Structure formats: C-alpha cells, structure tokens
Amino acid sequence: MKRKISDLQFFFIIFVSVASLTYFSIPTQLVPKARQDLWLSMAIGAAVDIYVAYILHWLGRKYPGQSLIQYSRTVLGPIGTLFGFIFVLFFLIVIVSAMWLFCKFLSTTLMPDTPGIIFSATMTLATGWAAYHGLESIARLAQFISVLILSASVLLILFSIRELNLHYLLPPFENGVGPAIKGAVYPASWFGICIVIGMLMPHLANPKRTFKMKASAVLLGAFVMTVTFLCSMAVIGPYMASRIDYPIYMFSRIIHLAFFERFDILLMLIYISGTFITFSTLYYGAAVGAAQLFGTRTHRNWVKAFAIFFVASPLLPFSNNASYAFLFFDKWFPLFGLLIEGGITTLIFVAALAKDRIERRR
Amino acid sequence: MKRNNRPLQEQIGQFKSELGNSADLSIRECAVGVKQIPIAVLWLDGIVDTQSLNEGVLAPLISRTRELDVTAHEDLYIWLQNSVITAKKVSHALSIDQAITLLLSGHSIVVMDGCEGSIAVETLGIETRSIEEPASTVVVRGPRDGFVESLEVNVSLIRRRIQNKKLRVEAMTVGSVTHTSILILYLQDRAPEETVAEVRRRLSQIHIDAVLESHYIEEIIRDNARSLFPTVYSTERPDDIAGGIVEGRVALMVNGTPFVLLVPCTLFHLMKTSEDYYLAYPVATFVRWLRYIGLFIALLFPSLYVGVLMFHPEMVPPYLLSSILSAREGVPFPLLIEALLMELTFEGLREAGIRMPRAVGSAISIVGALVIGESAVRAGIISSPTVIIVAGTAISSFIIPSIDLSGTIRLLRFFMLICASLFGLYGVLFGLILIGIHLTTLRSFGISYLAPIAPYKKDEARKTLIRVPWWTLRTHSRRHR
Structure with missing residues (x-):
C-alpha cells in the first residue's frame, strides 16, 4: 500500500470507470429522456465532474497525504466526521446499486437462466480480492483493460460506419434544450462517483497532475462513449433506442465484426472487465475510508466485512418491484448522488477556503 | 605447529576413524629428506586427479627432498x-575438521610425524561430462554449448563471453549435509546493489540438509512461494545467462547441475529466448508475438471451446456450428467431460513420452496418433473438433519457451476449463481476472512481475513487445563517452 501509482495508471482507472459506468448504468435513464441530444447531457455531466475534480484536486493539494475522509475531518471537525461517514455509506450504496444493475443486465442478456446472485458473488470475489491487495493491483489491471476497452469501442464505431443513418440524429433539440439539460443529471451523478479520487490522491506519485489527468480521462471516456451512443442511435434510430433498456448492447448485436457473428458478447465481456475496475476502485475507497473513519490499522478486514452486502445486492427487497427500482434510479439516486458529490465537496471546499483566509490574515 | 609427539600412525588413525574406515580413502606413506622423516599423503579415490597428485605432490615430496637435510621442525610444513x-x-x-572438509572437496592432505596440523593440496579431478548442446533448449542459430555439472566449467563459459573485470563471482556453501557450493555471478555497476544484497541475504537464510539441483534453491529463495508462476528463471544456455548478466541481473550457479538460475525474472523474461537476438529483427518480433498468442491459446482454447458451445452457440458462424454439431452427434459424453478426457490423455501421452526409453518412443506415437486419435473418433467416442482443439492447445503449449511457465499454463488450463463450464464466457473472464489480480501482486526480487508493461516503462516495454534492432539502440559505451 505504500507503493504509489503513476499518472498514467490513474488516468486509466478513471477512463475505464467512466466508460463502463456509461455502458451499464446510464443508458436506461438517459436515452429515453435526451435521445439524439444526449451529447449535451454527457458534456454537462462531464463538466460537472470536472468541477468536482478541481475541488478535490485543490483540497488534495492543500492537505497532502490526506484522503477525502481525513481532510473533511481536518477542515470541519465533527461535522467532517459525519460527512466522512456519509461518503463511505455513499460508496457502499453506489456499489450495491451498480451491482444490482450489473446483475440485472447480465441475467437479462448474457445468461438468462443464471440467478443474479452468481454474478454478484463472482464479481464480489474478484473485486474484493483486488481491493484486498490494494490500489497497485487495480491500477496495473486497469492498464491492460483500458487498452481493450478503447480498442473495442473504436472497432465498434469503425464497423458501424457502413450502417449509419445520420438523419436519425436530426433534428437537434427536437423538444428544446430542456430534456438534454435535465438528462444531464444521470451522467453527472454517475460520473460523479469519481469523487473516489479523493481517496486515491494520497497514493498518487505525482499529485500535482491529478486534475489534468482526471479531466482528460473523463473527457476521453465521455467522448468515446458519446460517439458510441450516437452511432448506436444512428443505426437503430432514437425511437427504438429509447424503448429498449440497453441500446449499446442492441447496437453491438447488429454489427458484424469480420467472421464473428456476435460481437456483442465480446464487447460485453470487455465492459464487464471495466466494471470490475470500477467496482474494485470503489470497494477499495470504501474500505480504506471505513478504516480511516474508525481508526482501524488496515482496510483488509473492512473488505471482508463489506463483501456480504455486495453479494446480497441482487436479493434486495425492491429488486423485483420494477416501479420502485425505476424510481430509485430515476429520481433518488441522481438527487442524492449530486448532493453528496457536488454539494458536500463544495461545502468542504468553501470551509477550507475560509479557514485558509483566516489563517492567512493572522 | 608445536611438536606434540603424536606419531604419524595416530594421526592417520584419526582421519580413518573420522571417515569410518571409508574404503575410498587412500594413504601413501613415505619419508622425506636425509633423516627420513615419516610423512603420509591422504586423499579420496575418484575425486582427485591422479596426474596432478603424482606430479604435484607425491613426486616432489619423495624425489626432490632426497638430498636435503631437514628435521621435523616447526617450519617444515611451511x-x-x-x-x-x-x-x-x-x-x-x-x-582436523578443516582438513577433513578439504579432503572431502577433493584436496590431498599431507601429515607429518610428530607435528600438529597438515597441508591441504588442491588436486580436484572429478570426471565431468563434456560440453554438449543442451537438450532442453535447442536453437537453430546460436552457440551450441551448454552448461555442465561442474562449477568451474560453467564459470569459464560465462567468462568466455563476458571478459570484464567487473564480473563478480561470489561463493557460498549451502546444505548442512551436502555442503553444496553456490556461485553468485553479476556485473558490478550493472546489477543493482540491492538485488545482489537481497540474493545474498536469501541464500544465507537457507536451512536445508541437501541441495541436489538448483530447483531446491529456486523454491526457497523465490518470492510468493505459493504462486504457480515461476519467479526465477532457469536455463542450460550460457549465452542466455550471459545476456541476463549484461542486463544487470544476477545469476546463481549450483554445483552438480547444468541448470543455472537468473533473478529477477518477470513474465516477459519467460517469454523471450536468447535466439530472438540471433534472428533478423522482423522475424524475431513475429515469433515473439506468436509466442504471446500461443500463451493465450494454450491457456484459453479448450475453455473458450467449451464455454462458447455450451453457453453461447449463437456466437459461432452457422456453417461452422452445424459442422461441429454434426461431428459431435452420437458422442456419449458431455462436452466438458470430452474435453477433460482428451486433455488428460494428452498430458498422459506427453508424460509417457518423456520417461520412455528412446527405442519405445515410436510405439507411443503410434498408440497416441492411431489408437486414441483415429480410432476414438471413428468409434464415435470422441468428436474430431475436440481432438483438433486439444492438438492446437498442445502445439501452443510447446511454443512457450519456458518449461516452468508452460507447466503453470497447463495447470491453469484446467482451472479455466472448469470456470468456463460453470459460467460460460463470463466464467472465462472471471478466471482471467483472478489470474490477472494474482499476477499484479507477484514480485520477483523487487521487480513487479508484469514489468515493464504494468507498471509501464516506455523504452523497456518497447524492447519487450518488439525485438528492437541493435542499430536503433545507442550502446552503453557510446552513452558514457
């Protein structure tokens, strides 16, 4: 754990997380709302995330060697501890809900006969093991997986060129700018999960470049995925795309890659490996956060303790109630997500700024 | 050298009793000088060189001292x-303990009437195999000499290639019963001081009674003792070891084995051969990539076959699928069992082929090829696609240059096969991720196992992925000028 990760590894972790979150978590809500204008939503989402990244970068530089949990306590005292608790809880909720989505996705598309708990158990085992070994392992795997994701996405886009119907993307702003801006809450809240960089910053070899790396990774990830979204819409049409749950998956089913009949499974596997990186980074963040919050010497016991929640996530009480799940992902998750990711971080930022001023005047 | 008035026979008797009247202990008693002082020379038959014993010890002792008038005084030994x-x-x-240790390592001992102590003369002459082409790694182009069982010869093979005063050779003895000598070879200034110190530290901590082969050492000094992946490189080829030493790695020679160890060793070291550097660089790069692909095929081919056919048959192009399914018609086993059966058969054949006397070797290939391959398919017990898959896997596993790594991959293939049969392609991915996590946590003497790809180092990664032509590399001497 004392070993540091390089700029490039950090970049890859963020890129992989953004891309895989976009593949699994965002489309169901975003595509029906924004349709062909989703590029604007994605852009706003990325912008919000970059704002948060700037705050975290500033705070991380101000309190070097401290994580999000630690400096929120340094700045705000007991309230900061409460905030830290909220952050850890938030990470857990994010993993549980993303795991739920992931399992639902896999059991509806890839293997319909397999119960969701198989996916959550295997995924928890893999991510837990990675989180147990620490950030360095995750970062090295991210290097390999990001190359896969990037090349797979580019291949997908290239092979779809033949089937594009660009007029599907017209007219822009069919229903005004409103839906696109409202739709921005989904990418913003999911991308905002990258506040986990607050937990990673003490492990960076070169914290000066955090902001630059993070911003470019989010931009690259959002760009690649936006192009993929637009391509999928240009192939299957925005109407169809907004009716089905997983437009990118459907899109990849249509594309033939050389002699491969079904590129979709390969692509899905690649994104699953990306999700693995996202989960294990969050898992690591949550475990380290909990360890810092409760003053435990190592995060490893927390990794073991949290595992049960993640394995159980497909069995959650609301899981069979579609309307409840819809409400959660449509309303509650973006709301609370943004409040925590944007709101609390801004609060800490303002408090730290004020504290800094007061100290300087003395 | 005080006079202790111990007669010669008593001293000889002490040696005899220490060695338990060993049958191969030879004693030559003689007399020195005009005064005919009794002395004796002791050695162990078979491990001394008769010629150097005669010419260097016995002849001078007897014939040269004939005219000299000396007494058995204290300085006579000197x-x-x-x-x-x-x-x-x-x-x-x-x-006497020192004398016996030296006696056992091939020295001749000279003792004198009435004097304490003895002289040890180095007359080591163990029969060694002549230098031959190593059987475990054969090259088309490149030097054909291989290490032998003798440390001196092995060091000479390295010295011949690296004629540099910075080449350091350090000796150590390991094994409470066997007292096996181990040599540490490295280039000072090239090999990091920490690595050398770490090697010394780990060797000094070895507590074992016997070291009969370098793998004993390898298993004890490696990091991650429980890992399946080899983290120490071993080879019989001196050019390979010399190349490693020049790169700044540390070589370990163990007496009595032609396999020399090299540390640190990463996954990518195991995928290189020294022949890469003797071939034209485009060809060598192509071969190297072929090896990486072979690695993945050897690991994944059967599990992908089982996973795709059992869980995702829609991925296969329709014509191919129909021909596979028609070939499998009437096969009584489920796909997994069929694949496992064939894999195990192949592993069995391979093991049998290694132990077989050469004269019987052709019988194995006939039985393997005709009986198992041809007849089993004809009889409809095994389908021919499975045979093709297993054959492809087998060829790929031979592409991997390291025997150790190839063994690891063979074992992991079964793990992947089980993952695939449980969860299809998702299981394959799951297995790969688990292996990936394991690989990222491995280290070899302070270097991470996936270096230089992860963590990424630009220049070294380039040299790993492609065989960079020498003229694009600025040589070290030029850089220092």
Missing part, C-alpha cells in the same frame, strides 16, 4: 608448502 609441493593451490589446515 617449507614444504613453499618450496617442495608444486601443485597449483596449497593451503595450510590447522585442525
């Missing part, structure tokens, strides 16, 4: 050592 014995290496042993 006088014998300095002026009489002509062998190349002579040392003075004080105690």
Whole structure:
C-alpha cells in the first residue's frame, strides 16, 4: 500500500470507470429522456465532474497525504466526521446499486437462466480480492483493460460506419434544450462517483497532475462513449433506442465484426472487465475510508466485512418491484448522488477556503 | 605447529576413524629428506586427479627432498608448502575438521610425524561430462554449448563471453549435509546493489540438509512461494545467462547441475529466448508475438471451446456450428467431460513420452496418433473438433519457451476449463481476472512481475513487445563517452 501509482495508471482507472459506468448504468435513464441530444447531457455531466475534480484536486493539494475522509475531518471537525461517514455509506450504496444493475443486465442478456446472485458473488470475489491487495493491483489491471476497452469501442464505431443513418440524429433539440439539460443529471451523478479520487490522491506519485489527468480521462471516456451512443442511435434510430433498456448492447448485436457473428458478447465481456475496475476502485475507497473513519490499522478486514452486502445486492427487497427500482434510479439516486458529490465537496471546499483566509490574515 | 609427539600412525588413525574406515580413502606413506622423516599423503579415490597428485605432490615430496637435510621442525610444513609441493593451490589446515572438509572437496592432505596440523593440496579431478548442446533448449542459430555439472566449467563459459573485470563471482556453501557450493555471478555497476544484497541475504537464510539441483534453491529463495508462476528463471544456455548478466541481473550457479538460475525474472523474461537476438529483427518480433498468442491459446482454447458451445452457440458462424454439431452427434459424453478426457490423455501421452526409453518412443506415437486419435473418433467416442482443439492447445503449449511457465499454463488450463463450464464466457473472464489480480501482486526480487508493461516503462516495454534492432539502440559505451 505504500507503493504509489503513476499518472498514467490513474488516468486509466478513471477512463475505464467512466466508460463502463456509461455502458451499464446510464443508458436506461438517459436515452429515453435526451435521445439524439444526449451529447449535451454527457458534456454537462462531464463538466460537472470536472468541477468536482478541481475541488478535490485543490483540497488534495492543500492537505497532502490526506484522503477525502481525513481532510473533511481536518477542515470541519465533527461535522467532517459525519460527512466522512456519509461518503463511505455513499460508496457502499453506489456499489450495491451498480451491482444490482450489473446483475440485472447480465441475467437479462448474457445468461438468462443464471440467478443474479452468481454474478454478484463472482464479481464480489474478484473485486474484493483486488481491493484486498490494494490500489497497485487495480491500477496495473486497469492498464491492460483500458487498452481493450478503447480498442473495442473504436472497432465498434469503425464497423458501424457502413450502417449509419445520420438523419436519425436530426433534428437537434427536437423538444428544446430542456430534456438534454435535465438528462444531464444521470451522467453527472454517475460520473460523479469519481469523487473516489479523493481517496486515491494520497497514493498518487505525482499529485500535482491529478486534475489534468482526471479531466482528460473523463473527457476521453465521455467522448468515446458519446460517439458510441450516437452511432448506436444512428443505426437503430432514437425511437427504438429509447424503448429498449440497453441500446449499446442492441447496437453491438447488429454489427458484424469480420467472421464473428456476435460481437456483442465480446464487447460485453470487455465492459464487464471495466466494471470490475470500477467496482474494485470503489470497494477499495470504501474500505480504506471505513478504516480511516474508525481508526482501524488496515482496510483488509473492512473488505471482508463489506463483501456480504455486495453479494446480497441482487436479493434486495425492491429488486423485483420494477416501479420502485425505476424510481430509485430515476429520481433518488441522481438527487442524492449530486448532493453528496457536488454539494458536500463544495461545502468542504468553501470551509477550507475560509479557514485558509483566516489563517492567512493572522 | 608445536611438536606434540603424536606419531604419524595416530594421526592417520584419526582421519580413518573420522571417515569410518571409508574404503575410498587412500594413504601413501613415505619419508622425506636425509633423516627420513615419516610423512603420509591422504586423499579420496575418484575425486582427485591422479596426474596432478603424482606430479604435484607425491613426486616432489619423495624425489626432490632426497638430498636435503631437514628435521621435523616447526617450519617444515611451511617449507614444504613453499618450496617442495608444486601443485597449483596449497593451503595450510590447522585442525582436523578443516582438513577433513578439504579432503572431502577433493584436496590431498599431507601429515607429518610428530607435528600438529597438515597441508591441504588442491588436486580436484572429478570426471565431468563434456560440453554438449543442451537438450532442453535447442536453437537453430546460436552457440551450441551448454552448461555442465561442474562449477568451474560453467564459470569459464560465462567468462568466455563476458571478459570484464567487473564480473563478480561470489561463493557460498549451502546444505548442512551436502555442503553444496553456490556461485553468485553479476556485473558490478550493472546489477543493482540491492538485488545482489537481497540474493545474498536469501541464500544465507537457507536451512536445508541437501541441495541436489538448483530447483531446491529456486523454491526457497523465490518470492510468493505459493504462486504457480515461476519467479526465477532457469536455463542450460550460457549465452542466455550471459545476456541476463549484461542486463544487470544476477545469476546463481549450483554445483552438480547444468541448470543455472537468473533473478529477477518477470513474465516477459519467460517469454523471450536468447535466439530472438540471433534472428533478423522482423522475424524475431513475429515469433515473439506468436509466442504471446500461443500463451493465450494454450491457456484459453479448450475453455473458450467449451464455454462458447455450451453457453453461447449463437456466437459461432452457422456453417461452422452445424459442422461441429454434426461431428459431435452420437458422442456419449458431455462436452466438458470430452474435453477433460482428451486433455488428460494428452498430458498422459506427453508424460509417457518423456520417461520412455528412446527405442519405445515410436510405439507411443503410434498408440497416441492411431489408437486414441483415429480410432476414438471413428468409434464415435470422441468428436474430431475436440481432438483438433486439444492438438492446437498442445502445439501452443510447446511454443512457450519456458518449461516452468508452460507447466503453470497447463495447470491453469484446467482451472479455466472448469470456470468456463460453470459460467460460460463470463466464467472465462472471471478466471482471467483472478489470474490477472494474482499476477499484479507477484514480485520477483523487487521487480513487479508484469514489468515493464504494468507498471509501464516506455523504452523497456518497447524492447519487450518488439525485438528492437541493435542499430536503433545507442550502446552503453557510446552513452558514457
């Protein structure tokens, strides 16, 4: 754990997380709302995330060697501890809900006969093991997986060129700018999960470049995925795309890659490996956060303790109630997500700024 | 060297009793000088070189001292050592324990009537195999000499290639029963001091009774003792070891085995061969990539076959699928069992082929190819696609240059096969991620196992992925100028 990760590894972790979150978590809500204008939503989402990244970068530089949990306590005292608790809880909720989505996705598309708990158990085992070994392992795997994701996405886009119907993307702003801006809450809240960089910053070899790396990774990830979204819409049409749950998956089913009949499974596997990186980074963040919050010497016991929640996530009480799940992902998750990711971080930022001023005047 | 008035026979008797009247202990008693002082020379038959014993020890002791008037005074040992014995290496042993240790390592011991101590003369002459082409790694182009069981010869093979005063050779003894000598070879200034120190530290901590092959050492000094992946490189080829030493790695030679160890060793070291550097660089790069692909095929081919056919048959193009399914018609086993059966058969054949006397070897290939391959398919017990898959896997596993790594991959193939049969392609991915996590946590003497790809180092990664032509590399001497 004392070993540091390089700029490039950090970049890859963020890129992989953004891309895989976009593949699994965002489309169901975003595509029906924004349709062909989703590029604007994605852009706003990325912008919000970059704002948060700037705050975290500033705070991380101000309190070097401290994580999000630690400096929120340094700045705000007991309230900061409460905030830290909220952050850890938030990470857990994010993993549980993303795991739920992931399992639902896999059991509806890839293997319909397999119960969701198989996916959550295997995924928890893999991510837990990675989180147990620490950030360095995750970062090295991210290097390999990001190359896969990037090349797979580019291949997908290239092979779809033949089937594009660009007029599907017209007219822009069919229903005004409103839906696109409202739709921005989904990418913003999911991308905002990258506040986990607050937990990673003490492990960076070169914290000066955090902001630059993070911003470019989010931009690259959002760009690649936006192009993929637009391509999928240009192939299957925005109407169809907004009716089905997983437009990118459907899109990849249509594309033939050389002699491969079904590129979709390969692509899905690649994104699953990306999700693995996202989960294990969050898992690591949550475990380290909990360890810092409760003053435990190592995060490893927390990794073991949290595992049960993640394995159980497909069995959650609301899981069979579609309307409840819809409400959660449509309303509650973006709301609370943004409040925590944007709101609390801004609060800490303002408090730290004020504290800094007061100290300087003395 | 005090006079202790111990007669010669008593001293000889002490040696005899220490060695338990061993049958191969030879004693030559004689008399020195005009005064005919009784002395004796002791050695162990078979491990001394008769010629150097005669010419360097016995002849000078008897014939040269004939005219000299000496007494058995205290400096007689030193006088014998300095002026009489002509062998190349002579040392003075004080105690009987020291003398016996030297006696066992091929020295001849000279003891004298009434004097404490003895002289040890180096007359080592163990029969060694001549230098031959190593059987475990054969090259088309490149040097054909291989290490042998003798440390001196092995060091000479390295010295011949690296004629540099910075080449350091350090000796150590390991094994409470066997007292096996181990040599540490490295280039000072090239090999990091920490690595050398770490090697020394780990070797000094070895507590084992016997070291009969370098793998004993390998298993004890490696990091991650429980990992399946080899983290120490071993080879019989001196050019390979010399290349490693020049790169700044540390070589370990163990007496009695032609396999020399090299540390640190990463996954990508195991995928290189020294022949890469003797071939044209485009060809060598192509071969290297072929090896990486072979690695993945050897690991994944059967599991992908089982996973795709059992869980995702829609991925296969329709014509191919129909031909596979029609070939499998009537096969009584489920796909997984069929694949496992064939894999195990192949592993069995391979193991049998290694142990077989050469004369019977052709019988194995006939049985393997005709009986199992041809007849089993004809009889409809095994489908021919499975045979093709297993054959492809087998060829790929031979592409991997390292025997150790190839063994690891063979074992992991079964793990992947089980993952695939449980969860299809998702299981394959799951297995790969687990292996990936394991690989990222491995280290070899301070270097991460996936270096230089992860963590990424640009120049070294380039040299790993492609065989960079020498003229694009600025040589070290030029850089230092």
